[in-house]
Each structure stands twice: as structure tokens, then as C-alpha cells.
Amino acid sequence: MPKIANITSKNLEEAAEILTSGGLVALPTETVYGLAAHALQDKAVRRVYAVKGRPSHNPLIVHIMDSAHAEHWAKVNSMARTLIQAFWPGPLTLVLPKSSRSVSRIAGAELETVALRCPKTTWATAFKNFGFDGPLVMPSANRSGHVSPTTAQHVADDLGDKVDMILDGGECQNGIESTVLKIEEDHAIVLRPGAIPAEEFVPFISDLRLASKPGKLIAPGMMKSHYAPKAHVRLDATNKRAGENYIAFGPTDLEADFNISPTGDLKEAARNLYSALRLLDNKDVIAVAPVPTEGLGAAINDRLRRAAANKEH
Ligand code: TXA
Numbered sequence: 001m002p003k004i005a006n007i008t009s010k011n012l013e014e015a016a017e018i019l020t021s022g023g024l025v026a027l028p029t030e031t032v033y034g035l036a037a038h039a040l041q042d043k044a045v046r047r048v049y050a051v052k053g054r055p056s057h058n059p060l061i062v063h064i065m066d067s068a069h070a071e072h073w074a075k076v077n078s079m080a081r082t083l084i085q086a087f088w089p090g091p092l093t094l095v096l097p098k099s100s101r102s103v104s105r106i107a108g109a110e111l112e113t114v115a116l117r118c119p120k121t122t123w124a125t126a127f128k129n130f131g132f133d134g135p136l137v138m139p140s141a142n143r144s145g146h147v148s149p150t151t152a153q154h155v156a157d158d159l160g161d162k163v164d165m166i167l168d169g170g171e172c173q174n175g176i177e178s179t180v181l182k183i184e185e186d187h188a189i190v191l192r193p194g195a196i197p198a199e200e201f202v203p204f205i206s207d208l209r210l211a212s213k214p215g216k217l218i219a220p221g222m223m224k225s226h227y228a229p230k231a232h233v234r235l236d237a238t239n240k241r242a243g244e245n246y247i248a249f250g251p252t253d254l255e256a257d258f259n260i261s262p263t264g265d266l267k268e269a270a271r272n273l274y275s276a277l278r279l280l281d282n283k284d285v286i287a288v289a290p291v292p293t294e295g296l297g298a299a300i301n302d303r304l305r306r307a308a309a310n311k312e313h
């Protein structure tokens, strides 16, 4: 098994060394655990695709350790600059036109754009002190198509000893991936609803569009079936049937196998969702109670729809 390492100065130094020399480290972020590799090293990036079993046409997010690095890799217009000031470091990924510089071509699926994210982490400052300041490619640290990991143990369960180190930062705070926003000249498009609800962008963007029609391939990685357990997922379930595991939301008299938020709090539900899907993946069907669609509920429902989608797609 890979080394599951606590966040100590010694382990952080080792992690920085592994990344600098082309190895793979699973790192905690405020959203989910990521599988990190040096973004400028083709060999390391290739290994990320191989370890995840990820199709090469699905590009990786470039993670920078300082928001000031954005302009190095991308053309940042005034809308993007405003969003960076308001939301970074934090769970927002911006898809922007590439600058003349590029990270490993393998990470970019030959697109003219680059997805940039500056995460809120416990390790960036330490890495900088050890002489490594990115950038990193960092997809979620799960097998491609599976549920994202929100604990170090989830990463070990999925990727085992295919990674060189897993840095254990406890349970991720948000528990659901970053919001992916594509910035155009005069409007922005939500490619993936995520940890920042789209409503929060309204004060900053006059023309905000939603592009999350399930099944429609708007972003390369927006496959219909994704974030999926092995079990069939039955949505909007108001009862538990024989032989099913049941995920509840909010106060209920039903016998639940996991209530992702007994008080009906969407933040708590987002934080618990992936743990619940992983834990209850020991029966043929996971039935899930209806979850409201406003605020963070948009991202939760998006992931549930993909978890439920026919895996043939
Ligand atoms: O919260 C997160 O974003 C986590 C943590 C680890 O940072 N990372 C993550 O990465 O969720 P990943 O690779 O699992 O999902 C990234 C998504 C994919 O759907 C990919 O297709 C999309 O971002 N993406 C990456 N580059 C893109 C681009 N240039 N244009 C459109 N979509 C892009």
C-alpha cells in the first residue's frame, strides 16, 4: 500500500520532492482529494492518465499556488480578474484562453483553453518554502468514472499503491468538486456546477449561462455517466424498497442507511454525499431521497444524475 502520510513538515518536504522528481502525490483540497503531478513534466502527466484510467481527450485542471500566476498561463480579462479577486484561493475553476506559454501538452487535450484553479490548501505555503511553487495538474484522485474521494482512505481504496504518497488532511471541507466556469469575452458559462453555487456569481457577471444539460457534451469531461458507484442509483426515492440501501436528506421517519443531512443542510449534504455513495455500494441499488435544487443542491443533483446514468454512455 502507498504511504498515507500525516501533514508534518517532514512529510510535506518529501511530497514536494516526489512531485519535483516526477512522482504522483494525492493531496487534500477544500473540495476533494486530487492526484497531483508536476504540470510541466510530460512523463508525470502521462502517468496520471494511466493511473486513473482516464481517456486522453479529457483535459486536466492546472492548479496554481498563487493567484498571481494566472496571467502566466492564461489570458485574463477583466471579468476573470474580478472573479479571481472574489473567489481565489477557493473552489472555482476558470476556463480561459491559453497564453503563449503552456504546461505539458498532454494535459490539455489539444484545446485552445486552459482550466485554472487556485485551491485553498494546507500544503501550498509549505511546498513554496521547500522550493516548489507549481503548477500541478490535479484531477480527482479516483479511478476514472468512479465517485470522487473525500478522505485519504478513499484514495487508497481506489488507487492503492499506484501513487507514491497520499497526504492525509482529514475529510475534505466541501466534499464536492470545484465549480467550472468558462469565461468568454462578454459572458460566462457554468460547465460544471460545484462547490460555489452559480447564484454567487450573479453580482459579478451580467450574462451568466448554465450549460449543465446531462448527456450533452459541452466540456470534454462532462460524460453522462461519471461520479458513479457500482450500484444502480434510484433517484427521488421517497421510500426504501427491499434489498436497497437508502440515502435520506432532511428530517424523516424512514429507516435510512445514511442521512447526508438530518437537518436538511445542503453544505452538510455535499460534504457527506461521496462517503455515503462509497459506503453503501455493497448492494445492487442505492435509493436516494429528493434533494432541493437551489444553491449547492444544483451540484448535488448534477452528481446524483450522473451517478444514476446508464453506464453504457
Ligand atoms: O475540485 C476540483 O476541481 C478537483 C480538485 C482535486 O481540484 N479536481 C477535479 O478535476 O475535479 P477533474 O479532472 O476530476 O475534473 C476537471 C473537469 C473535467 O470535467 C474536465 O473535462 C474539465 O474540468 N476541464 C479541464 N480543462 C478544461 C478545459 N480547458 N475546458 C473545459 N473543461 C475542462
Ligand code: MG
Pocket (backbone or CB within 6 Å): 139, 140, 148
Ligand atoms: Mg474527477
